Amino acid sequence: MKKPITALNTTVLATILALCFLSCKKEKKEEVKTEVRATYTEKNDDSLCLSEASWFPHSQTPPPAEGKGSPFDVSSTTNCIFHQWSWQKFLWVTKPEGSLPLFLNQKEIIQVTDAMQPVTQQQGTSVVLTDTIQAGFEHGVLKVNPTYNSTVNKAFTVHYSIHTSLIMQKSAEAFKAALASGELPADNLQAFPVGSLELKVAWVDAKATPSDKTENYYTTTAAIINKDGKTYTNTEVALLGMHVVGVVENHPEFIWATFEHNDMAPNYDWKVNSASSTSEKLLFAEGSTTGLDGITFIKDDKPVLASKAFDLFQYGVPVTTSGYMQTSQKEPENFNNIEEINASVAKNLKDVWKNYFYNGSIWIDTDGLTQEQQAQKIVSLGGKIGAATPGSSARGSLNCANVTMETFTQTSQKNISDINVTNLQNCFTCHNPISFAGNTSPIYLSHIFDAYIKSSEGKSKEEIDLMKDEQHKKTAEFLRTLK
Template structure:
């Protein structure tokens, strides 16, 4: 349940001109009778009903330990991810007409400060209220040099918005010192959404009814405290990051539009192990209907690292569904860059579960002509937390002597709209490139003794902002 209201420390109330945070209680939904226990990784009927339920996340969820034992499965996490995405993107009487923009959710900047706008009516005194506008000002990705991405024909940069729910906000406001013994509450959600200006989309897809292919809404660009007129933007990617029982590190799930970029190591519907290195002269795809990749581009002419001198994007996804594949990773005899046989077996199961779910969800969404049938689940990563000692920190290393053997899911999870140039930090050139796959915890890990709350960058920035404000 999301709280209906909570109080903010006095120093924060001053920052927002005396506004006390609060929101109406969200509509009460009957939870899905979903044990996520079927032998096949499949969809649940309530996900496609008139009101999509929030997935179970607490003591009655698949993530709760039973008699001290973790009975959760790989499929449970992927089902949570799809269920959560469909729950958040269901139609609602809210700005943008999505549930995630309605009561109980806040659009914030990268230091967790909400966007407000003035209001004055007969029932309330003059003050501020959460903005009903989608406000876009952030266009730098994570990574060295503050990477920027565009469409393959340039135009405006892709912009990002950040959204959190009441539960996340209450946890953050209640813990301004990052106490190592405190965690984000179960049910906390953080969303990061990638948006492309529709005028740039039209350059790529001339004569196409974009409203049938993309979720589109109005947004305002903010730059140097100046605001543009409202303009149409399209969602091209979205991180869904949430806390469930026994997982204070969050489940890091990610979704993309199907036309963002092609995969280099592509398996299709069933995982196919590759023993090949990345080839420099290979054409990733002959298709030219991708947003971020020009058809017939060879690997050596595309970019896996940020080309700061170029104002267009021409890149590709290394691994389908974020499942690492290809040498040197698949060489289990390589104790520095290769993965164990056991880990590769988990990778195969992980891939097949995602592929099965994606296919089943797409088929269901196509029946209702939903625009969300054009988006896909690109994978998620989390930890096996039974007996995990969080006080030792969290590492995103998946291979080598310092590998975190508790990492689970899509071990090379990356979103092409947000981690375009951080899919790997190692060299991708030469006949035998020694690629080391990366994932969310490469940047969202924590050091020994840190609070698990510090996996969230906006929370870390919020702590810095508090320190300055004090």
């Protein structure tokens, strides 16, 4: 394993020092502002994981404390603080600023391409939508249930946007310069700083929703790319789901949190071996399905079974027909904490965001480790960073996924009976410290950063996508061997 970088050229060093200075300065201000809430409070008894009064009203949600002096600046963490950070961060990025939520204001957070290049916004719109391909080598494309809005009766395609914090963007530029100059080796122990943030958001044409339900979705005007690949059509779109992925103190692996609208799809019921709904949902037609056909994609074609997408595990918590799987953590603490905080937030939210719920998050155990030890642990775990077996380091929702974004990659197994603790999939299955080229570093956990580096090295989008596909294919094939 290579040692951490010890020297940088003058330009890069100045850039990184400036970033550190700004980050530290901001952190100190945050400590002063949030001094009285340096730790999240737990109400009544230790079993309750609830929201904080300071988060409401939503128009005034403060950013969560993340750096020195935050709930993560301790040698021993609790499960609950990760769920509290996830909800508070979601509320912060969606809080209204003028006519738009904060994440669309292009100030603290900007929209970028899947290679981390800033997106040029189109006149009269707040987001640009060009991407419809889901993660995974199957190149899955998600279409909604046409009967959800029977008056239009059209299977609209789901689109995606990506957004990053300026802190992460500036750090990426510094890392790129250091890698290009050779001062930072391709194998390294660097990590993105606290405050680094990625969002991935799922959208669909608002006409996919019936008129009496559209008001339950956050909607905005998007510029959707036309088939010519050059022009756009301004379209009202509805927000379906969001990944909130951020770095906090002592967790350079990012916390990977995910949120969904509550009318997307049912959870698979493992006790009766089926997913079912007595009403039309946006991704699931009324009725039921058994097995994996609803979340299995046929390459370059369509799902095995259309309009039957479902969440494989509620809150990403793996179960069997007889109860919770034996994993790297005890349940039902994690499940109960998510259920409790969802109910707590729902009681306090009054705006459109009350129709969205938290579907879990994942991180790794870094308790008691120094920053260097954390980076070394991430690199040493490699492709096994998301392993859920007893004794492993992954924590939280161990099969974390979003039905609007990882619809067809919730499992690599062909049969539902083959799913077990050894082959669970989660965010870390693909987002691990191994780059598309095989180098190792905590910074490669971000695929958009990896693509950013590869594009700066002259790789085309097609070449980068092929490298991604090969990585995903190898991972899927390996997981299928774990019965």
